[in-house]
Amino acid sequence: MTAEIVRPRKNVGAKGRQLSPEQAAAAAMVAEARQRGLALTGPDGLLxxxxxxxxxxxxxxxxxxxxxxEKNQADNGRVSTNVRNxxxxxxxxxxxxxxxxxxxxxxxxxxxxxxxxxxxxxxxxxxxxxxxxxxxxxxxxxxxxxxxxxxxxxxxxxxxxxxxxxxxxxxxxxxxSRPLDVVYVAVFIDAIVVKVRDGQVANRPVYAAIGVTVDGRKDVLGLWAGTGGEGAKFWMSVLVDLKNRGVSDVFFLVCDGLKGLPGVVEAVWPQTIVQTCIIHLIRNTFRLTSRRDSDAIKKDIKPIYTAPNADAALAALDDLEENWGTQYRAMIRLWRNAWNEFIPFSTTTSRSAR
Structure with a gap:
């Protein structure tokens, strides 16, 4: 895979989405990069x-x-002879x-x-x-x-x-402002809340874009401070910044719950597939359920994100709804609303989750 890759337009319609061979290969690389760790923070993070x-x-x-x-700028007439060593x-x-x-x-x-x-x-x-x-x-x-x-x-x-x-x-x-690669297999965008000081202390989100290159390397492409109410205008400035620094194509953009971002991706990189971060999806699942049911739900959602293809994943989602839909409607709605952005890493799909 090189920067000169030309990909066919992704096929998105009522029957779902078919990944091209290049996209399928990219998805495999992204999965491998995830297993090796893509965290910005932590012992193996990019911080x-x-x-x-x-x-x-x-x-x-x-x-x-x-x-x-300064270094190598000592005055010859100075009293002290102390220098860097x-x-x-x-x-x-x-x-x-x-x-x-x-x-x-x-x-x-x-x-x-x-x-x-x-x-x-x-x-x-x-x-x-x-x-x-x-x-x-x-x-x-x-x-x-x-x-x-x-x-x-x-x-x-x-x-x-x-x-x-x-x-x-x-x-x-x-x-x-450094130049970036022309093509990235994936760009992960996530938020970290930090304390910003200027007279008073305030919590503000810092958004990190972490790229996976075509040879599997990880790189922090940029960090942007937000206010917590970011929308399409903010995300347009972020993606245009990346594009102006040389990024002409991204196979997958992985994010979760960032309002206005998916639509902006379509405008900046029309061929890019937007995918929901499975880690955030699972985390949000357990925020909508009772702790006493966690073990059972954990067992029921695993077949969704470990399914060999999209049909198997959708069948597992149907089973999840059958088992828990009455009790946890919000959880099922979470998965179905995120389905179009969740499913692209499966190699084929022939049914819709809606």
Whole structure:
């Protein structure tokens, strides 16, 4: 599979949807990528690189404040002879990113005392939410600076906080505008709620787009800060951003409950198949049912998402409705409403769930 793949228009109609051979192969790759893990957070998540970049940027600026000069820019007439003296590796633990390996700068005299990650400190504090916020488009420089001020308190000067903010904003801008691949097997879009600080603390969703490339690699394509009431206009700006950075085609876009997104996908990438994230669908299923019935329902929904084809999946859904439809109408409605976006990963379909 290459970026020059030309796919036939997907066949969508009353009789359902037939995946092309390329789409079926892409679906298999997506399933494999899911098994290997596509989380942004967690021990194997994609947040590690962001955390490493932010911490190392902050530590280097702390060293600049400590020495009084940038790297390789010491004044020959200065009184102190203290200069940078390489780096040492350190592993810290983050609640969201797991273990993160960072390089901590050293000075020749050994007097540098890092603040954002102190000596002998292993577990990070509130850095996780800050890192996600920093890389999300839509935050102001003031909000980013407020995050660092919250972390540092009075331990470093406002000028250093400002320099750290400027460096991180520059890196964030470069990262968020970098060119992307022409074709992605799948793009997963999900939301993470983080605390944003700017005078007051507020919970805001940060939307992550994680792509699976044609050779199976995972990449965070971008992060966007929302307000919680996102609609078609917001999603159009997100997808146009991705398209302007080079993404001309996506086989599958996987999301859940993001209002206005499926319609925008059709406008930006007409050939893309939108699929509901099965993890969210299962999670929402149990929110609509009693805990005492969880084990029985878990047993009854498994044949749906493990079915070998769409007909078998629909038969399993019919069985679920027969067993639980009277008691949990909302659960059945959830599955049937999501069916057209849930079923594309099955290789064939000949019946409608409605």
């Amino acid at each position: 590690k690189l962001f955390t490493k970049n932010v911490l190392e940027t902050a530590l280097n600026e702390e060293m600049t404040e400590h020495l009084g000069h 390489g780096r040492r590796s350190k592993t810290v633990v983050s609640d969201a990113a797991g273990e993160v390996s960072i390089d901590v700068p050293r000075d020749r005299e050994g007097t540098f005392e890092p603040k954002i990650v102190r000596r002998r400190q292993r577990r990070l504090g509130e850095v996780d939410e800050m890192v996600l916020s920093l890389y999300a488009k839509g935050l102001t420089t003031g909000e980013i600076s407020a995050h660092f001020a919250e972390i540092y308190g009075a331990s470093i000067s406002k000028e250093t906080v400002s320099r750290i903010t400027d460096k991180v904003v520059a890196e964030m801008t470069e990262w968020s």
